[in-house]
Amino acid sequence: MDGKKGLGIMRYSSMPERREGPVDPMPKPAGPSEEGGGPRRPETGSPEKDNLLKRMRKVDPKQAERYRQRTGE
Amino acid sequence: MRLFGIETEYGITREDLADVDPVVESMELVRAHLTASFERRWDYAGEDPHEDARGFRVSGLAQDREEDEFAKLDAHRPFSFHEMKSDLVLPNGARFYNDHTHPEYSTPECRTLKDVLAHDRAGERIVQRAADRRNRALGGAHVQLYKNNTDFHGHSYGCHDNYLVPRSMPFPQLVSGLLPFLVSRQVIAGAGKVGIEAQEAGLTPGRFQLSQRADFMETELSVDTMHNRPILNTRDEPHADPKKFRRLHLIIGDANMCEYATALKIGTTRLVLDLIERGAAPQMELEQPVAAVRQLSRDIDLKASVRQKNGRGITGLDIQERYYRAAERTLAGIDEESDWILREWGETLRFLAEEPRRMIGKLDWVTKLWLLETFMQEERIGWDDPWLTSLDLEYHNVNPDRGLYLGLEAEGKAWRMTAEEDIEQALSAGPSDTRGGLRAVCIRRFPDRIRSVQWERIQFAGGVTPLVLEMGDLFEPADVVRCMAVFESALSPMDAVNEWTGRKDWGS
Numbered sequence: 001m002d003g004k005k006g007l008g009i010m011r012y013s014s015m016p017e018r019r020e021g022p023v024d025p026m027p028k029p030a031g032p033s034e035e036g037g038g039p040r041r042p043e044t045g046s047p048e049k050d051n052l053l054k055r056m057r058k059v060d061p062k063q064a065e066r067y068r069q070r071t072g073e
Numbered sequence: 074m075r076l077f078g079i080e081t082e083y084g085i086t087r088e089d090l091a092d093v094d095p096v097v098e099s100m101e102l103v104r105a106h107l108t109a110s111f112e113r114r115w116d117y118a119g120e121d122p123h124e125d126a127r128g129f130r131v132s133g134l135a136q137d138r139e140e141d142e143f144a145k146l147d148a149h150r151p152f153s154f155h156e157m158k159s160d161l162v163l164p165n166g167a168r169f170y171n172d173h174t175h176p177e178y179s180t181p182e183c184r185t186l187k188d189v190l191a192h193d194r195a196g197e198r199i200v201q202r203a204a205d206r207r208n209r210a211l212g213g214a215h216v217q218l219y220k221n222n223t224d225f226h227g228h229s230y231g232c233h234d235n236y237l238v239p240r241s242m243p244f245p246q247l248v249s250g251l252l253p254f255l256v257s258r259q260v261i262a263g264a265g266k267v268g269i270e271a272q273e274a275g276l277t278p279g280r281f282q283l284s285q286r287a288d289f290m291e292t293e294l295s296v297d298t299m300h301n302r303p304i305l306n307t308r309d310e311p312h313a314d315p316k317k318f319r320r321l322h323l324i325i326g327d328a329n330m331c332e333y334a335t336a337l338k339i340g341t342t343r344l345v346l347d348l349i350e351r352g353a354a355p356q357m358e359l360e361q362p363v364a365a366v367r368q369l370s371r372d373i374d375l376k377a378s379v380r381q382k383n384g385r386g387i388t389g390l391d392i393q394e395r396y397y398r399a400a401e402r403t404l405a406g407i408d409e410e411s412d413w414i415l416r417e418w419g420e421t422l423r424f425l426a427e428e429p430r431r432m433i434g435k436l437d438w439v440t441k442l443w444l445l446e447t448f449m450q451e452e453r454i455g456w457d458d459p460w461l462t463s464l465d466l467e468y469h470n471v472n473p474d475r476g477l478y479l480g481l482e483a484e485g486k487a488w489r490m491t492a493e494e495d496i497e498q499a500l501s502a503g504p505s506d507t508r509g510g511l512r513a514v515c516i517r518r519f520p521d522r523i524r525s526v527q528w529e530r531i532q533f534a535g536g537v538t539p540l541v542l543e544m545g546d547l548f549e550p551a552d553v554v555r556c557m558a559v560f561e562s563a564l565s566p567m568d569a570v571n572e573w574t575g576r577k578d579w580g581s
Contacts, residue, residue: 051480058334068226069175070173071229073298
């Protein structure tokens with residue numbers, strides 16, 4: 001299977017905003033500032049949609065070619 | 074509930090140098106963590122990678138020859154062995170050192186997913202802070218670190234997950250119960266990779282696969298870790314009382330950036346170990362497990378079928394589904410964390426079968442594939458473009474100003490299970506209910522009195538007879554908490570060891 005098939009293109013605008021995370025496995029008791037002590041709401045605001053693409057375009061296309069490591073475990 | 078922990082070898086490079094010396098860079102990186110002079114504390118006496126869990130001792134490892142050759146080269150360097158290892162035990166109970174030319178961060182032993190996630194993330198922060206210090210000394214952002222598993226030239230490095238299991242669990246039972254699960258775990262925990270490699274062979278571009286490590290799995294069982302890598306590593310190095318415990322040392326896993334993937338990787342493995350211990354693991358045998366690892370990794374549609382010994386084919390998702398069903402039947406309701414794992418495991422398998430894009434921000438391979446496909450469309454490039462390999466690498470950069478995953482997370486598009494305060498806590502203290510937390514207390518309270526540390530033992534300086542805190546059988550949470558309280562309140566290590574030993578002798 002080559003990589004031509006996949007998830008289908010999703011635009012950044014179609015990516016849902018950060019949703020509530022999974023339930024804390026060790027939930028704290030509900031407090032006045034919490035909504036049940038389980039999932040946390042996003043801490044960051046709405047992003048500019050092209051920020052990450054800008055970051056990706058800055059990556060040197062030859063970076064991986066230069067990257068060399070010794071074998072580890 | 075069992076203990077677990079994660080060891081991560083980071084990739085390291087210097088972008089201002091044409092030829093990077095990984096020994097020097099890894100050593101300098103670890104030492105940059107220190108504000109004071111380096112002092113050796115780690116005691117290697119308890120480490121022996123030649124003991125095999127199948128009941129024998131090997132005379133040599135596949136990597137010994139290569140290691141010997143490197144040792145000869147390293148002998149000409151102006152550093153001692155201990156300077157090169159730069160083995161640090163941190164005030165959160167973790168170990169940070171130079172392992173095989175990679176900076177390695179080993180979390181302290183954890184009992185909950187919440188703790189292991191926080192300590193895994195703390196590890197990312199610690200290595201990046203060391204890089205920041207090193208870069209300040211170098212005068213530029215030259216050192217970059219990668220939480221990944223390949224250099225795309227056939228050199229892999231590991232992210233190992235470890236579990237404490239009772240010695241009474243027969244090893245053959247462990248093997249038969251785990252192999253199909255580990256072969257298929259990558260559908261959840263794969264970090265995704267552009268291209269195909271082989272051990273010390275170049276990259277064939279143009280394919281995306283689920284796992285970074287699949288190309289490097291060469292056998293079903295082996296004590297080796299650097300060559301002839303196994304699906305299930307048989308190293309018998311329990312770091313605990315060997316009569317009572319084993320340490321299951323899994324080297325097949327990828328280094329995950331997504332917290333959710335890390336939680337499911339560790340959580341589902343924990344449940345499968347519980348199943349095996351209860352004799353409730355699904356009965357299945359794959360005909361060619363090693364080939365199956367690669368076959369499943371190279372099928373991003375998750376439709377590939379691998380052959381069982383009974384002649385029937387089965388997909389990776391279906392293998393996982395069988396384990397999930399067995400776990401649900403046997404383990405539902407035993408505790409909150411198990412129920413969380415079961416719920417998320419089942420939902421993940423359903424989404425992967427029906428609508429994988431719902432796992433963006435939760436599973437690494439899905440997230441990375443989405444990023445790359447988006448970029449390919451924007452830039453009108455194909456899978457054979459080498460830019461994609463560089464983007465794959467940069468996904469794993471732990472520098473928050475550059476890393477693609479960390480950028481995604483900063484934009485609020487990755488699921489978080491940790492809060493910043495969890496990570497801050499994990500930077501300065503160990504888990505409150507494991508010997509990792511006790512080790513942390515000792516490091517913080519008596520930093521100048523510690524002579525040496527191993528995972529299962531701390532030796533303190535002073536006194537006529539050795540002053541040793543033995544932790545090889547210290548796993549009951551209540552015992553750990555009591556021992557921790559003794560070391561928190563004692564005026565000296567001698568007082569603490571004597572009081573704790575006395576309490577144990579009196580059974581209180």
